[in-house]
Amino acid sequence: MYTSAVIVFAVGASYAAVPLYRMFCAATGFAGTPVVGTGKFEAERLVPVEGAKRIKVHFNADRSDQLPWTFSPQQKYVTVLPGETSLAFYKAKNTSDQDIIGIATYNVTPDRIAPYFAKVECFCFEEQKLLAGEEVDMPLLFFIDKDVLDDPACRNLDDVVLSYTFFRARRNAQGLLEPDASEDVLQASQGFADFEHAPKAEVRNGRGAPASVPNP
């Protein structure tokens, strides 16, 4: 009984060792592992792979019902080569008569392209304030890393959908702006709708979900 437990543990540990070792090396730089915090965005990686198959990136825009904005992409799709940086534009208009702060989340489908889809600069995660009646163009600079060509799971990948969802912002208990939507709507906008144990917002005071303050 004890022996079989030890055996099972040893087998499990040998499976777990590979990702754990990678994480340890990446974090500490042990045995000469380069610390590549920004290795993804080095200038050498941003070179298009000529002659590779083009990937069509479709753009999708959603917004929460509480947000009186119109939000749409300005181009339906762009076909890009792996490694090629490309701009895309969205347009947002505040159709109400108040200044409103919005926050966007994004999601890339299919999931297997997600590690390779890199955004250099965009308009998500930070608050964007639109004055009453204002219309702005929001750019997005992204690329698909060329390692996608080496990944067998991504071999037949021709279409990618990049989808942004804008929410109204509200202040949470820490005084920071966050999207004003329920947790499941927020996770759905990030592609976790089908996952039972989706990542949840951190709650630090241990007294349950933070109380929200009305929109500034």
Added chain:
Amino acid sequence: MSFGRPPSISTGFQVTPPNRGSFPLDHYGECKVFMTQYLDCLRKNSSTSTECRHLNRDYLACRMQKGLMDQDDFKNLGLVNLKGDKPPDSATSPGDK
């Protein structure tokens, strides 16, 4: 370690913010003309990005000039050696312009 390894706990399964953060909003439409040029070029070229990358560079140069983006080399944004650029070697004949 390398960018493209399969997703694991530390990569791929986390939503990460973009490398350079967020573009400041162009409230006054200062660079809108470059944007419309780029979108027209995309329409003409059936949305193939390679043909229109020089307009990407123009748009980002406009943003940098107007203070809507941090100044940086285009090499770090992947916008060098585009179609229509003069080749960088000047050994044989010095290029004009």
